[in-house]
Amino acid sequence: MNQSKPVSEANVPSIRVGVSSCLLGQEVRYDGGHSRDRYVADTLAEHFALVPVCPEAELGMGTPRETVRLHGDDLARPRMIGSLSATDWTSGMNRFAATRIQQLGSENLCGYVFKKNSPSCGVFRVKVYRDKGMPQRKGRGLFASAFAQRYPLVPLEEEGRLQDSGLRENFVERVFALHRLQQVFTGRWKRSELMTFHANEKYLLMAHDPQGLKYLGQLVGQVKQHTPAQFRDQYMVAFMAIMARTATVPKHVNALQHVAGHLRGLVSSPAREKILAVIAEFKQGYVPLIVPMTLIQHYIELHDVPYVNRQTYLTPHPRELKLRNHA
Ligand code: SF4
Structure with missing residues (x-):
């Protein structure tokens, strides 16, 4: 018998993984809907204790709310702007992210599954609108970016790439x-x-x-x-x-x-x-x-x-x- 299997029944439930709340079916998206992902919400949830965070809802942007986009020529430091009102959410989101990400330290997260394409949660190839020229898919959501900087060892993925x-x-x-x-x-x-x-x-x-x-x-x-x-x-x-x-x-x-x-x-x-x-x-x-x-x-x-x-x-x-x- 294998006496010391690394993955034991005892330790699996204690592994905590962060997740964009909408992927679990929580109705927190800009339109009041969700983006439930079966692999995350059903399969991963059986093996990990999922810790949901919706940066935009928790920041108080309201649900439903106007959509936001990333703007700017500095892809490493884009601004988060309301699509209709042109409200600049950048400072608010960055302040929220710093506090919330600090709190997440006590969760000892071992991974994070983010929602793709989101100006808050997207990790890879998020669209950034340039001041001049075509938008580029080279950005990262503000919350995901701050998380990655604070916890560089924690593996990050998006639900789309998990396919x-x-x-x-x-x-x-x-x-x-x-x-x-x-x-x-x-x-x-x-x-x-x-x-x-x-x-x-x-x-x-x-x-x-x-x-x-x-x-x-x-x-x-x-x-x-x-x-x-x-x-x-x-x-x-x-x-x-x-x-x-x-x-x-x-x-x-x-x-x-x-x-x-x-x-x-x-x-x-x-x-x-x-x-x-x-x-x-x-x-x-x-x-x-x-x-x-x-x-x-x-x-x-x-x-x-x-x-x-x-x-x-x-x-x-x-x-x-x-x-x-x-x-
Ligand atoms: S992608 Fe992120 S910010 Fe947008 S609804 Fe989902 S959890 Fe909230």
């Missing part, structure tokens, strides 16, 4: 990763616990960024040269940067082959050939990642290989999310 299976898997994987980091570095953390944690993350990190894994290993080797706070900050930044890199098929194949290497001498030749054949099928795109992973996990548990059995790579998120079932 993409690869982006969805990467986002959820990072949410669980940040939660594990928060747990290991809570209070006066011990070096021995850090060593165990790092060892258990090896193959997951390898699947995202083998070079980054090497760097992180060197950092761990120098742990005594840093203050605990310095080390924690450096380790967390590097860890989350590695996790943000896409775990491509070739990188998974490399990690799977390393994991399968632990079975050398334990399984029969036909079983080993079968494992390698299934990894090859995954490489060619004939089967999803869950197939070689399940086969390897079967033999790891059968032959009781504790070091590999403790790897978060085997189960970095609940199986019910089916994030490894896509081709």
Whole structure:
């Protein structure tokens, strides 16, 4: 049996994720409606404690209200302007964001799902109206922008991008990763616990960024040269940067082959050939990642290989999310 699966029934509900309120079906949009997203409101809500925020409603802009747009030539500092009245909401929204985002610090958020295209909540490619010329889709909503600056380690996504299976898997994987980091570095953390944690993350990190894994290993080797706070900050930044890199098929194949290497001498030749054949099928795109992973996990548990059995790579998120079932 796997004694220390990283995703336990006990810890999942405690993971808190911020969300634009309208995505949960709250009627807070400018027109009094909502933008309920089934994946967020149904699936993610089963696994995370969602923390809803509607910046515009909470600021007191009223519901319903006139629409607002981002304006200006400085894409990093656009202004939020009412479409009809030309009311400038920029200072009000920035002040609100500073206070609300400070409050969110006590929630220990491990992720945030924002509403796409919103001048308050959009993270990627929000439309900005230039003083002259065509609008550009290069902006970021004011609230989302302030949140990203204050909490750079927290993974951010938009509900639209979560339709993409690869982006969805990467986002959820990072949410669980940040939660594990928060747990290991809570209070006066011990070096021995850090060593165990790092060892258990090896193959997951390898699947995202083998070079980054090497760097992180060197950092761990120098742990005594840093203050605990310095080390924690450096380790967390590097860890989350590695996790943000896409775990491509070739990188998974490399990690799977390393994991399968632990079975050398334990399984029969036909079983080993079968494992390698299934990894090859995954490489060619004939089967999803869950197939070689399940086969390897079967033999790891059968032959009781504790070091590999403790790897978060085997189960970095609940199986019910089916994030490894896509081709
Ligand atoms: S996108 Fe953001 S500001 Fe707009 S209704 Fe949804 S939560 Fe409120």
